[in-house]
Amino acid sequence: AQKITQTQPGMFVQEKEAVTLDCTYDTSDPSYGLFWYKQPSSGEMIFLIYQGSYDQQNATEGRYSLNFQKARKSANLVISASQLGDSAMYFCAMREGQMDSSYKLIFGSGTRLLVRP
Amino acid sequence: DTGVSQDPRHKITKRGQNVTFRCDPISEHNRLYWYRQTLGQGPEFLTYFQNEAQLEKSRLLSDRFSAERPKGSFSTLEIQRTEQGDSAMYLCASSPGDGLFDEKLFFGSGTQLSVL
Numbered sequence: 388a389q390k391i392t393q394t395q396p397g398m399f400v401q402e403k404e405a406v407t408l409d410c411t412y413d414t415s416d417p418s419y420g421l422f423w424y425k426q427p428s429s430g431e432m433i434f435l436i437y438q439g440s441y442d443q444q445n446a447t448e449g450r451y452s453l454n455f456q457k458a459r460k461s462a463n464l465v466i467s468a469s470q471l472g473d474s475a476m477y478f479c480a481m482r483e484g485q486m487d488s489s490y491k492l493i494f495g496s497g498t499r500l501l502v503r504p
Numbered sequence: 505d506t507g508v509s510q511d512p513r514h515k516i517t518k519r520g521q522n523v524t525f526r527c528d529p530i531s532e533h534n535r536l537y538w539y540r541q542t543l544g545q546g547p548e549f550l551t552y553f554q555n556e557a558q559l560e561k562s563r564l565l566s567d568r569f570s571a572e573r574p575k576g577s578f579s580t581l582e583i584q585r586t587e588q589g590d591s592a593m594y595l596c597a598s599s600p601g602d603g604l605f606d607e608k609l610f611f612g613s614g615t616q617l618s619v620l
Binding site: 391393418419420422424429430431432433434437439440478480482484489490491492493494495496497 | 535537539544545546547548549552559560593595597599604605606607608609610611612613614616
C-alpha cells in the first residue's frame with residue numbers, strides 16, 4: 388500500500404490566489420512527521436514546512452500552511468497569494484518514528500503546480 | 505553552510521559500463537541518504553548512512569549498486585554493469601543527526617544518469 392498519496396498530478400492556479408495541494412498518508416506508527424518539499428525545474432529539493440503527529444496546531448511558514456487532519460490522515464499544503472515562482476513540483480513526505488530507525492523520508496508522487504499570470 | 509554537493513551533474517554512459525557518483529554532505533551532518541528519482545515520480549529511498557555505517561538498504565538497491573561513506577564524510581554510489589532502467593536522477597541528502605521526527609533533509613542538486 389502507498390504510504391503517501393498525492394492524487395493531483397497537476398494543478399493550475401491564478402497568480403495571487405490561494406491553492407491547496409492534497410496529501411494523504413498511511414501509517415500505524417503513533418509518532419511520525421510530515422514534510423512538504425518543492426522541486427523547481429533546477430532539480431533541487433527545497434524544504435517548505437513540517438508537521439509533527441503530536442503537534443496541536445497546524446504548521447505555518449510564511450505563505451505556506453499545512454492543513455493537518457489527523458483522524459483523516461491528511462496533510463494538505465495551502466499556498467496563499469500564489470506567485471509565478473511557485474510553479475514547481477511539490478512533494479509530500481513522511482518520516483515514521485518508532486517503526487523506522489533510519490529516519491528516512493518516504494515521498495509521494497508529487498503534484499505539478501503551474502501559476503498563471 | 506555550503507549545501508550538499510553532488511558530482512557530476514550529468515552522466516551519459518553506455519549500457520554495461522560502470523559509473524560512480526560522489527556526494528559531499530553539509531559539514532558535520534551525520535546522516536546521509538541516497539535517493540533515486542525517475543521522471544514524474546517522487547524520490548525513492550536507496551540507502552542510509554549514520555556516519556560511516558550503512559544502516560539500511562532498500563530492496564531497490566540490487567547487487568549492482570554499492571555505496572560507501574569512508575570516514576563518515578563524503579559518499580560514493582557506484583553502479584556496475586549499467587542498464588537502461590538505471591537512467592534516473594540520483595539525489596543525495598544529509599541531515600544533522602541530532603533530531604528525531606522534525607529533522608529535515610537537505611538535498612543536493614542530483615546527478616542525472618542517462619544509460620544509452
